[in-house]
Amino acid sequence: MQINSNYANLQESYLFLTIAKKVAAYTQAHPNHNIIRMGIGDVTQPLVPAVIEAMHKATDEMAHKETFHGYSPDQGYDFLREAIQDYYAKRGVSLKLSEIFIGDGAKSDIGNIVDIFSDDNCVLIPDPVYPVYVDTNVMAGRKVSYLNANEQNGFLGMPDESVKADIIYLCSPNNPTGAVYNKEQLKAWVDYALKNDAVILFDAAYESFIVGDELPHSIFEIEGAKRCAIEFCSFSKTAGFTGVRCGYTVIADELTCGDTKLNTLWARRQATKFNGVNYITQRAAAAVFSEEGQKQVKSVIEYYRANAKLMVDAFREMGVWFTGGENSPYIWHKVPDGMTSWEFFDYLLNEAEVVGTPGSGFGKNGEGFFRLTAFGTYEKTKEAMERLKKLLK
Ligand code: MLT
Numbered sequence: 345m346q347i348n349s350n351y352a353n354l355q356e357s358y359l360f361l362t363i364a365k366k367v368a369a370y371t372q373a374h375p376n377h378n379i380i381r382m383g384i385g386d387v388t389q390p391l392v393p394a395v396i397e398a399m400h401k402a403t404d405e406m407a408h409k410e411t412f413h414g415y416s417p418d419q420g421y422d423f424l425r426e427a428i429q430d431y432y433a434k435r436g437v438s439l440k441l442s443e444i445f446i447g448d449g450a451k452s453d454i455g456n457i458v459d460i461f462s463d464d465n466c467v468l469i470p471d472p473v474y475p476v477y478v479d480t481n482v483m484a485g486r487k488v489s490y491l492n493a494n495e496q497n498g499f500l501g502m503p504d505e506s507v508k509a510d511i512i513y514l515c516s517p518n519n520p521t522g523a524v525y526n527k528e529q530l531k532a533w534v535d536y537a538l539k540n541d542a543v544i545l546f547d548a549a550y551e552s553f554i555v556g557d558e559l560p561h562s563i564f565e566i567e568g569a570k571r572c573a574i575e576f577c578s579f580s581k582t583a584g585f586t587g588v589r590c591g592y593t594v595i596a597d598e599l600t601c602g603d604t605k606l607n608t609l610w611a612r613r614q615a616t617k618f619n620g621v622n623y624i625t626q627r628a629a630a631a632v633f634s635e636e637g638q639k640q641v642k643s644v645i646e647y648y649r650a651n652a653k654l655m656v657d658a659f660r661e662m663g664v665w666f667t668g669g670e671n672s673p674y675i676w677h678k679v680p681d682g683m684t685s686w687e688f689f690d691y692l693l694n695e696a697e698v699v700g701t702p703g704s705g706f707g708k709n710g711e712g713f714f715r716l717t718a719f720g721t722y723e724k725t726k727e728a729m730e731r732l733k734k735l736l737k
Contacts, residue, residue: 350485359475359705360384366689367699374697380728382716383699385519385673387584389647391628392640395583398631402624416620419611420446420592424626427633428592435557437564439594443607445614446621446629449591450549450578455480456617457545457574457593460609461511468509470501472520472706472713474547477513494709499523499667499676503536512537514563515547517554520706520715521676522668524559530566537572543599543606544573549591552582552645554671570596574606581673581719583632583641590621590629648673651725652718658729662736673718676703680736688714696731 357365363383371379391399405411419425425444432439447453458480469477471490481488489509491501499521514533516525525533537544544563551561563569578591595607621629631637656669659677666677679688685702692698692714703713718725 348483350483353482354479355475358479359701362705363689363699363701367693370693377697378727379693379697379699380720380724380731381699382720382725382728383701385581385717385719386586387581387648387719388721389584389644391584391588392632392637392644394631394634394637394640395628399624399628402627406624413623416446416623416626418615418620419444420621421623421626421630424630425592427630431633432562432564432594435561435565437562439564440597443594443596445593445595445607445610446626447591447593447614447618448589448621449580449585450547450576450593451476453591453593454545454547454576456613457576457610458484458486459613459617460606461543465510466508468507468512470513470515470518471708472499472703472710473513474515474519475706477545478707490707490709492709493518493521493523495665495678500525500529502529503532505536509540510542512542512544513547514544515549516560517550517668517672518674519547519550520674520701520703520710522670522672522674523676524554524671526558527560527566530560530563530569534563534566534568534572538568542572544569546573546575548575549578550581550672551577552641553649553673555649559671564594564596570598572599574599579629579632582645583629583637584644585625585629588625588628590625647722648718651720651722654722654725654729655716655718658733662733664736669718675716675718677714677716679703679712679714683712685711685714692732692735696728696735698728698731 424446425441428444429439455476463484463486467481467486467488468491469488470493493499493501500523546563554561563573563575575594579585595610597605599606632641652669655675659666664677666675669675685704689702701715703710
């Protein structure tokens with residue numbers, strides 16, 4: 345037997361696992377302390393009533409042979425794909441049902457999509473970045489080059505004609521930095537991809553945090569994107585499904601390599617290696633798009649947005665440089681001079697009992713930065729900002 349030796353090139357542990365271990369050790373040593381967790385972007389508010397109602401109803405259906413459901417159709421039930429199709433149509437993006445694939449979350453689909461591409465591709469990944477993009481390519485032994493995102497470009501890297509890339513990862517609103525591409529900037533990426541025969545893997549998991557219609561929620565709002573982009577989206581952050589698991593991937597018919605449609609390859613891959621999302625979850629996801637569901641999930645997003653506002657105000661008051669927080673649940677801020685991101689992690693945990701994510705865990709350009717999430721409760725976010733102000737002001 346031989347193992348995949350590429351695994352030896354990965355970081356020893358997945359970032360959020362390393363943090364969880366450190367926090368567990370601290371909690372064990374200080375059992376009754378009030379630690380505030382703003383590290384992993386996991387939601388804290390319950391599923392909305394429209395979703396719960398749909399889940400109950402679907403569960404009851406599963407109890408009767410007339411309404412019981414076995415395997416889901418390969419690409420997901422039409423009722424959910426139609427709801428997603430309508431959601432896109434409201435933004436002027438027209439999709440065919442066959443272009444929409446239901447999956448168990450954006451992380452899995454983004455991780456698995458690499459199956460349909462040759463290992464010979466040049467992969468361009470922003471730095472800093474959500475670690476899944478890098479790790480899944482390292483596992484496959486692909487060569488990765490990095491797109492510099494930094495304070496100077498507002499953590500929004502732009503295409504460079506001198507760099508040859510076949511596969512480009514973009515995430516907007518960005519995890520970890522919270523920065524958001526505007527339409528002109530995304531158009532520059534679409535133009536680059538079309539010119540260079542490249543594909544953009546666009547992670548839109550945080551689109552529902554965008555305020556207003558000026559900024560693009562979907563890359564398909566940009567002319568030409570259907571010919572060069574795959575979009576991944578999720579119900580995790582939009583509707584609190586981090587523990588339920590459901591997402592969707594969109595690959596338009598226009599996206600081809602020679603005569604091959606990429607959605608045909610993805611359909612083939614999914615049919616072989618994935619058995620679909622369960623009926624109850626797909627009914628729950630469809631309820632997110634009902635009139636009631638939309639009202640309710642938007643009010644939960646507002647709740648998190650109020651937390652983000654508390655954070656934005658606190659960082660402004662402290663005079664600390666940051667991005668994000670306005671169209672995103674993440675604040676990405678500078679750590680005090682002379683400290684590394686991990687040193688700041690320890691300092692914040694020990695002195696304020698607040699947990700965040702060290703920027704260097706997202707790539708070398710993240711060194712000297714730190715990520716905090718707005719997914720906590722309002723009370724804890726407020727308390728955390730008071731503790732930070734005491735420490736950093
Ligand atoms: C994060 O904290 O970056 C996210 O929770 C990760 C994820 O969505 O998988």
